[in-house]
Amino acid sequence: MHHLLEKVYQTNDLTKEEIIYLLENITQADREILYNNALKTKQMYYGNKVYLRGLIEFSNICRQDCLYCGIRVSNAKVERYRLTPEEILACCDQAYKLGYQTFVLQSGEDPWYTDKILVELVQKIKKTYPEVAITLSIGERGVETYQALFACGADRFLMRHETASKELYETLHPTMRFEDRRACLNTLKGIGYQVGAGFMVGLPGQTLANLAEDLGYLMDLRPDMIGIGPFIPHSETPLGMEKCGTLEDTLVMVALTRLLIPGGLIPATTALGTLHPEGRELALKAGANVVMPIITPTSVRKQYALYENKICGDDHPEDCRYCIERRIQSVGFEVDLGRGDSLQFKSGKPK
Ligand code: 5AD
Numbered sequence: 001m002h003h004l005l006e007k008v009y010q011t012n013d014l015t016k017e018e019i020i021y022l023l024e025n026i027t028q029a030d031r032e033i034l035y036n037n038a039l040k041t042k043q044m045y046y047g048n049k050v051y052l053r054g055l056i057e058f059s060n061i062c063r064q065d066c067l068y069c070g071i072r073v074s075n076a077k078v079e080r081y082r083l084t085p086e087e088i089l090a091c092c093d094q095a096y097k098l099g100y101q102t103f104v105l106q107s108g109e110d111p112w113y114t115d116k117i118l119v120e121l122v123q124k125i126k127k128t129y130p131e132v133a134i135t136l137s138i139g140e141r142g143v144e145t146y147q148a149l150f151a152c153g154a155d156r157f158l159m160r161h162e163t164a165s166k167e168l169y170e171t172l173h174p175t176m177r178f179e180d181r182r183a184c185l186n187t188l189k190g191i192g193y194q195v196g197a198g199f200m201v202g203l204p205g206q207t208l209a210n211l212a213e214d215l216g217y218l219m220d221l222r223p224d225m226i227g228i229g230p231f232i233p234h235s236e237t238p239l240g241m242e243k244c245g246t247l248e249d250t251l252v253m254v255a256l257t258r259l260l261i262p263g264g265l266i267p268a269t270t271a272l273g274t275l276h277p278e279g280r281e282l283a284l285k286a287g288a289n290v291v292m293p294i295i296t297p298t299s300v301r302k303q304y305a306l307y308e309n310k311i312c313g314d315d316h317p318e319d320c321r322y323c324i325e326r327r328i329q330s331v332g333f334e335v336d337l338g339r340g341d342s343l344q345f346k347s348g349k350p351k
Helices: 002-011 016-025 028-046 085-097 115-128 143-151 166-172 178-191 208-221 247-260 270-275 279-284 317-330
Strands: 049-052 054-059 102-107 133-137 156-158 194-201 225-230 334-336
Touching: 002 016, 002 028, 002 247, 016 208, 016 247, 028 247, 049 317, 054 085, 085 102, 085 115, 085 317, 102 156, 115 133, 115 143, 143 178, 156 225, 166 178, 178 194, 178 208, 194 208, 194 247, 208 247, 225 247, 225 270, 247 270, 247 279, 270 279, 279 317, 317 334
Parallel strands: 049 334, 054 102, 102 133, 133 156, 156 194, 194 225
Antiparallel strands: none
16 A cells, blocks of 8 residues: 555556555555645645635526436426626626635526627626636536637636546436536637536445546546535435535545646535535645635525535625635645646646
8 A cells, every 4th residue: 555655646647456456445544644645745836825716606597407416407496596797797896806816607507698698798807807717617518608708718617527437427417428528628628728627526326446437537638627525415306315425535535636636726625614614624734725715695605505504605705715714724824816827737738
């Protein structure tokens, strides 16, 4: 085991078989070594800084029916909302005043936001805040849409691959196709976006070999950003009675991702903060270097419940901004309010 921990630390590489062996045999003492090595690697690439992104969850209306997700189209119990472009711009204004230099616009797959509406929105944001990076997280769309949004100023795109196992993907996503997801990620990368992939840990039916496949997929795709969070059940979904992913498994995946994609931007996710009160701080100590505080208006926050007991539901954007800053400082890191582009993107040559 020590040989593998040393190998991944020194070479940023492991075979799929080695990853499986590591995941199957890791002890608590090994985990501590792994987290430490991931932290040292993060410090080497990004120093002591943690980047903040303001997250606007602008619509919980979704045409997809993912088995794990609380805002799936079949969940008739969610009260649906959709922010107007004016309301989204007001969120951006507030985000800017709180110091954010990246706005993440996330929603369910909501066709009300046509290309025209989205393009105008991105143009307005870019015109008002030219130095700010815009990240979109709006799901699967056509190539032309992705191109139009990039051409008018969108910088980054988040689309988790969710799981690299075709079989598991197809079980969990009755309205989607495994190949489409991957094609979208490749298209986005080809267009020139900084691209974010990622996956959930502890999905019902997920094996350690599946998690090794997730890491293998990341090593092939070399995304700029990688979001990893535990699966957390939502009672109004078919997986409502299943178990959560664990803190330890999620932290191991965060740390291994840091070692395998050393220049990646890796968030300490809200789902980890929901699973454990110090989940995000522990992720920062295991190699994560981004936090995405929520800036969604408090009036609709609770309705964007992808999973249950999601934290910060009653908070206001300024609460989250400063709560996160305190948490980052509590584990010895500093907030960086810059755009925080990924190193591999800036260097122009994906490695
Ligand atoms: N538990 C944890 N994460 C979830 N997501 C969606 N539903 C859940 C859940 N029940 C994640 C997916 C998606 C991201 C926005 O939230 O990975 O890509």
